[in-house]
Amino acid sequence: MQFASDNTGPVHPRVMAALAEANEGYAAPYGADPLMDAVRARIRALFEAPEAAVHLVATGTAANALILGCLSQPWQTVFCARHAHIQEDECGAPEFYTGGAKLTLVDGAGGKMDPDALRATIGAEQSRGVHGVQRGPVSITQATEAGTVYSLDELHALTGVARDFGLPVHMDGARFANALVRLGCTPAEMTWKVGIDALSFGGTKNGLMGVEAVVLFDPEKAWEFELRRKRAAHLFSKHRYLSAQMHAYLADDLWLELAARANGAADRLAAALLGRGILPDHAVQANMLFAHWPRVIHQRLHAAGASYYLWSGTLDGDDPDAPLTARLVCDWSTPEDAIDGFAALFDSDA
Amino acid sequence: MQFASDNTGPVHPRVMAALAEANEGYAAPYGADPLMDAVRARIRALFEAPEAAVHLVATGTAANALILGCLSQPWQTVFCARHAHIQEDECGAPEFYTGGAKLTLVDGAGGKMDPDALRATIGAEQSRGVHGVQRGPVSITQATEAGTVYSLDELHALTGVARDFGLPVHMDGARFANALVRLGCTPAEMTWKVGIDALSFGGTKNGLMGVEAVVLFDPEKAWEFELRRKRAAHLFSKHRYLSAQMHAYLADDLWLELAARANGAADRLAAALLGRGILPDHAVQANMLFAHWPRVIHQRLHAAGASYYLWSGTLDGDDPDAPLTARLVCDWSTPEDAIDGFAALFDSDA
Amino acid sequence: MQFASDNTGPVHPRVMAALAEANEGYAAPYGADPLMDAVRARIRALFEAPEAAVHLVATGTAANALILGCLSQPWQTVFCARHAHIQEDECGAPEFYTGGAKLTLVDGAGGKMDPDALRATIGAEQSRGVHGVQRGPVSITQATEAGTVYSLDELHALTGVARDFGLPVHMDGARFANALVRLGCTPAEMTWKVGIDALSFGGTKNGLMGVEAVVLFDPEKAWEFELRRKRAAHLFSKHRYLSAQMHAYLADDLWLELAARANGAADRLAAALLGRGILPDHAVQANMLFAHWPRVIHQRLHAAGASYYLWSGTLDGDDPDAPLTARLVCDWSTPEDAIDGFAALFDSDA
């Protein structure tokens, strides 16, 4: 009953096999390995973007922060959702990599930015001339930190606001596959066709050991990206082991299969909870859900071996009836019986 | 005949096996995995440093730059050898991670810093009060970029100078094992016992996929290190795969065995060249050597399939007799017949 | 009818005279001038803080940003009011000088931070361990950007929250004198006695040409401050001309006299407007006020030669009745007849 995160499960066996296969003989370092050529070609084809610059890094924070470094100036501000990963969970990596840019938070329901709120927020910045920070990129998380997914129309509305102000758009796709599978569209449709300029294309949360692709649909900043990556110590000497993971991820649509499994597990969990009268806080559209129940129930669930994070409140406290919020995350490896067993803990006879 | 670098060879099979073994079930992320507890205990025991803070990162540049960030202030300067990796091969990562500290270069023979030169160089800095940058840490590379190894006495002389000025000392041990095997001393003797405050303990160049340990002998800055690592995007969510590599590396002294093999290969190569009248530029004490021969010979060697970097000059040029400098690096996997075959290319009948 | 800012008026004649007097012969540079010794002694006496470190800079933004650099780490966040000068009017100088710290905005009425909001906001930060930015200093603006003044009790409540979390407290005193005169307390009472650790002691907005004192009540970081100031290019070679201004400012309580004049002018303006039925948006406690009236009136006032900033809205627009907000600032030189003449413009026969 492991629902703590999509970073606690194992690497998919086909990825492990690819690593073993890549471990033969000598290979050129620093991204000059032949597997990287194959990965680049595959991603360009997948995204229908033959000119795109494609690079690999090992963490999602590195992908996000390096891209924001390329898209921002130090005296600008990045627009993102109030609870975006870049705001809350990267210990200031965007500020570090951009040389001290700000993040300006945009409100909206369900973990999303609202287009009108985005327009108003951007409009309010840079009204002070040289005295205030200047408008910088818009960063959209797809799927969001709340487990919701922007529709193509919603993405289009956000990128339209950015375009009106002449601002570039980043997509934090740490859970890109989960969103794509839910929308049933093509990678191109969810990115450059709707106005995304640069993408953090996640793999780590979806069955890899630790690889994210950075896709710059406009390759103009490709060399700057490479210098930033090296300077940030994120260029791997034995790069073939990054390439091998991403290669296996994309082969035979493994990435889509794993995301579909994770989404399906979250759906099953949501349905099981709903059957017990528990309604998630947001629409369950990716691989996680948020829900609340009294502290005393949390304590019982944890005692029974369920593992998940409390998003608000703490297990210990005076009021057993206090409604705490849980975050439950599934990944490709979440067993169905873990879900069913977890849900059964809510039954009166549990 | 692959002598380009110690980052082009394969990962050792026991490390691959450890990764496969670690890939079972769920594990806590971000360094809270049980394997990391074992790694921490093992490194503390190995270094006879029960209080040391031990953390893992994936690249040597990250280890170096994060440590220098902890040991420096932005308005200080780091003292290092003229051709140190932190000066020449990290695209300014130390400057980035320190918030803009300088590097002041110290001369010496054989890729080493000379203690008298270090003393004179440190003395010359900070003579201008608030107007100049201030003295910061001393960074020593062991083994050096020239393939030489500081003796314990030499290390002691350098750290003594640093201590006289009250400066902390970093050791860039990307090839720590190669040096240790050559000196035949203990890890403690080559580090804190001789005055090293913080160590980049390399694994990547010696059979791992991509892991370096950071050892802070004084744990006071451990939490700062963790914040810097996270902020720099070098904290791995699926951390167990770093732990597993380092765990296998240290088990049954694999790390020493691999370094001994690499050193032995370089020794064999040096002997074979010497037998052809070619004297290396420096003492061959780790796993690489530098030597020069005419351009026309380089061209013949490359044509025959030998792979190595030219440290000065280029393959293409007008003068066939121009003496170019080659760098030849061995690792644990370098086959003896590759060495012998390479040397044979120098024979008149080759 | 100049109410645009307290930076558009002339320098007080006694300050000009002091500059002329200082312009005799040779003087040691970089703060070693004898006048600086006198300034340091005077400020220490004034603040009853014999150990305080005292330094001069030429702009308020420099004072704020340098202090925040000393009090923060790059991975921390600074807590300040939503419309603080450091957030809105310094083009990211705090981020630049701190190496990329965040600013976290705290709500409250009348341009102030509310103590409960401060406690809740601080409490919410750093709940994510190494993943989120860490709690840093609290920055209090006195007088506020809204022209209000914290009472000593209000200051005490804010610093108490900071102390509960172990956080240092900065006071942005660009209009320190205006607040002090209003409260009628001593400089010590409004600073270290109520828990302020470091002060930007403004002079520029109150009759000087361009000088602010930085007062570090705990001198531990004095040398770091000097290095940061030099590195930021804010150490003046011909420093005597900064010293001379501050010396004249403090002599014979000129600073208090000028602030009292500016406050009195704002009071007179507020009374004159109130007599015309116009109520300021906030209590008028320093040297400025905010008020709103229809666009058509703004247009008439500007046409008549009145000069002030619109804090919301623009002179040009479709709706003549749209209520726009004006900011009106007085300084020591604001003539009474300018105030009366301005108010008279509201009269029906104007």
Added chain:
Amino acid sequence: MQFASDNTGPVHPRVMAALAEANEGYAAPYGADPLMDAVRARIRALFEAPEAAVHLVATGTAANALILGCLSQPWQTVFCARHAHIQEDECGAPEFYTGGAKLTLVDGAGGKMDPDALRATIGAEQSRGVHGVQRGPVSITQATEAGTVYSLDELHALTGVARDFGLPVHMDGARFANALVRLGCTPAEMTWKVGIDALSFGGTKNGLMGVEAVVLFDPEKAWEFELRRKRAAHLFSKHRYLSAQMHAYLADDLWLELAARANGAADRLAAALLGRGILPDHAVQANMLFAHWPRVIHQRLHAAGASYYLWSGTLDGDDPDAPLTARLVCDWSTPEDAIDGFAALFDSDA
């Protein structure tokens, strides 16, 4: 007998008068004052550069560091003379303002960069692809820190090297006037006509209180410069007092007159010393000279009230015969009798 620096003397009376004159009534802040319009027009005319962007700051370090920030990327290195002010006397301001760029030192005689050395040094950088820092701007100090002046041919040779590598060129003209007067050429000839892209046009060392102009001959980065200046806290609210100084400086060629006086004083000092058999270390071409004599003489001179810096060695020491190096600087206010009196101290009967 004050020869310590050109920052210890008084401000010229005409500059003081201009400040007093500027202190009338209200003036728009932040560079929007009418005097700044006049300054901009005057500098553009003077430099025959009608498109140039012109801005004022208060310190030479600010001018240099802001310009280098505009001309560099953080992953580049700036090429400058070994003892350039930006290397030795700015406490790392260039590193701070560029976001961590390096400085690479170029050798040459007489405090100058040698063009061949510059070519070799630039050539050696960036030979390591993404692994090393990239080539950035060339910074030329005119007059040099050694009191010498590049001829137009020498400048042309240096800028030619930069142009061959596609690098922009900065001139640190803290003593621009001194050099210009010596060469007897026009400002245009010594700058953009010979390939200078951006100029720190010094005033502080030549009779002003604290003003330097930044001249960007290509105005493309003008807005970026303004944002960097504001973010660095170097935009003055009461800007008219910077404008007034620069305006008076350029009126009636005061700046040239003052530089001619300072140069003349240095010439007189050199001649007087030469008459006593003391040969300066470098050609005396601007307003300072370096010379050496035994410690015992230094002690006698200081005891007699002469004030100057020792550039090597210290007054206190065991060996009375040790030859220490003195730096002697003149400015517009250096009296002839101080020079003559100083020289007379060397006479046997002194």
